[in-house]
Amino acid sequence: MAANRDRFSTATKIRILGEQTAARVYRSQTRRQARRSRLTGRAAFLVLVVCSLIVALAYPMRQYVSQRSDIAEQEQLTREAAKRVEELRDEKARLQDDAYIQRLAREHLHYVMPGETGYVMADPRAAEEHRTDQGAADRPWYSNLLDGVDSADRTDR
Numbered sequence: 001m002a003a004n005r006d007r008f009s010t011a012t013k014i015r016i017l018g019e020q021t022a023a024r025v026y027r028s029q030t031r032r033q034a035r036r037s038r039l040t041g042r043a044a045f046l047v048l049v050v051c052s053l054i055v056a057l058a059y060p061m062r063q064y065v066s067q068r069s070d071i072a073e074q075e076q077l078t079r080e081a082a083k084r085v086e087e088l089r090d091e092k093a094r095l096q097d098d099a100y101i102q103r104l105a106r107e108h109l110h111y112v113m114p115g116e117t118g119y120v121m122a123d124p125r126a127a128e129e130h131r132t133d134q135g136a137a138d139r140p141w142y143s144n145l146l147d148g149v150d151s152a153d154r155t156d157r
Contacts, residue, residue, distance in 0.1 A: 094100045105111040112118040 102111075110118060110120060
């Protein structure tokens, strides 16, 4: 066996070891590059999937946010309507009271109880407008009445 070892020179042994080492290094680099290229393909696929998910979910998310704001608005309108219903129920309960009805009649219709004397104060501005009316005193009373009805019916007041 000693002769077998000596059969090759040191330079040949070093050259063979160098070639074997170079082959190992080359194989490991090839494997690394193969792994890198697989990871790059996987990464590209992952990016593609993530982008697809973002695009696919963008419209439903926008719809969701829009509908949530619509729901909040409708809930606000519901609360306002419930408040208005409660106010109307209170008003209905007050209108069941005879004393409240009498007070409204006195305030708005200028009713007086038997034995009381009612006074109505004329508005000075209304009197001015009446005086500046063109020839109201010269016309018959029913013309003035009809003009008053027509002017009350106008929307441009």
